[in-house]
Amino acid sequence: MAVKIYIPTPLRPVTENNAKLDAEAKDVAGLLDELLGRYPALRGHILDDNGDISRFVSVYVNNEEIHSLQGKSTTLKDGDEVAVIPAMAGGAVPFTEDQIRRYSRHIILPEVGGKGQRRLLESRVLLIGTGGLGSPAALYLAAAGIGTLGVVDFDVVDLSNLQRQVAHHVHDLGRPKVQSAAETIHDINPDVKVVQHNTRVASDNIMEIIGDYDVIIDGCDNFPTRYLVNDACVLAGKPNVHGSIFRFDGQATVFAPGKGCYRCLFPATPPPGMVPSCQEAGVLGVLPGIIGVIQATEAIKLVLGAGEPLINRLLLYDALTMEFREVRIRRDTNCPICGDNPTIKELIDYEQFCGIGPAH
Numbered sequence: 001m002a003v004k005i006y007i008p009t010p011l012r013p014v015t016e017n018n019a020k021l022d023a024e025a026k027d028v029a030g031l032l033d034e035l036l037g038r039y040p041a042l043r044g045h046i047l048d049d050n051g052d053i054s055r056f057v058s059v060y061v062n063n064e065e066i067h068s069l070q071g072k073s074t075t076l077k078d079g080d081e082v083a084v085i086p087a088m089a090g091g092a093v094p095f096t097e098d099q100i101r102r103y104s105r106h107i108i109l110p111e112v113g114g115k116g117q118r119r120l121l122e123s124r125v126l127l128i129g130t131g132g133l134g135s136p137a138a139l140y141l142a143a144a145g146i147g148t149l150g151v152v153d154f155d156v157v158d159l160s161n162l163q164r165q166v167a168h169h170v171h172d173l174g175r176p177k178v179q180s181a182a183e184t185i186h187d188i189n190p191d192v193k194v195v196q197h198n199t200r201v202a203s204d205n206i207m208e209i210i211g212d213y214d215v216i217i218d219g220c221d222n223f224p225t226r227y228l229v230n231d232a233c234v235l236a237g238k239p240n241v242h243g244s245i246f247r248f249d250g251q252a253t254v255f256a257p258g259k260g261c262y263r264c265l266f267p268a269t270p271p272p273g274m275v276p277s278c279q280e281a282g283v284l285g286v287l288p289g290i291i292g293v294i295q296a297t298e299a300i301k302l303v304l305g306a307g308e309p310l311i312n313r314l315l316l317y318d319a320l321t322m323e324f325r326e327v328r329i330r331r332d333t334n335c336p337i338c339g340d341n342p343t344i345k346e347l348i349d350y351e352q353f354c355g356i357g358p359a360h
């Protein structure tokens, strides 16, 4: 029977840019054989490894999906129009064969699937800090196929970092951390576009930096930056996946817009000198691995809209006793930035707020 086949734009590079093809076939199976005979490169876009129509592709006969007809045995008559439509989100190109193989363990999860993997590939996640927390988060986010990973850091790789900052290697010593992290991310997954922000986030640049991202991961190591990231995320309405570590203890939570913030949890910083830094107090190298991977997990869940995010829940981890506990946290209606009557309406001087004085 003489039928027309409609080829959508993502598949046209394979059909010499033909949008409509004329073909002769008595049923859908025969038509696909004919089509693949003409354009063998279409096979990977339409069929799975078993030769069945891939789960990411729908075939329509006169606007009816063939599963509601007789599947591949659906008979065709003169003048029928058949459309082969791959799964798409926002005009994305279909998965390549390599992508289907790379992400197969995600794609078979009902909670992720082809649609979720597509979302991950289209998502933009920003890592503030590529140190202890940012490194493990970067590795897993890269492997998961986050489409764009922004990395912010102003530091260079030091030998003392390698005890926990697993995105950096011996050959990176002395190099900017963002460069070293970008290279590691690409070595894991060339699908990921890495945007390097080789700078220290500050009141005058953070709004512009975070504006481009869907999810912000706070992996910083000092109070002024923590409050800065918090306030910027509240003002920009961005989810902030928080992680912090100290010696053998870790904390993680998600501050979602309208659901409370770091200031609701800790309205003020401890006085300078009361809480030593990791440099002064030490940190078990594997600890940020646990917390950073929890942050990556939460970022992925936020992108997928899957499961129960760590919103209004502060997860506490003790590596020495190997215990996790969870406490509830709430939005404080009197919070100076996310409360009912906020007094902080723009970014402030965070060094001064934390009683540290200007950076030197």
Ligand SMILES: [Zn+2]
Residues within 6 Å of the ligand: 260, 261, 262, 263, 264, 265, 331, 332, 335, 336, 337, 338, 339
């Ligand atoms: Zn708040």
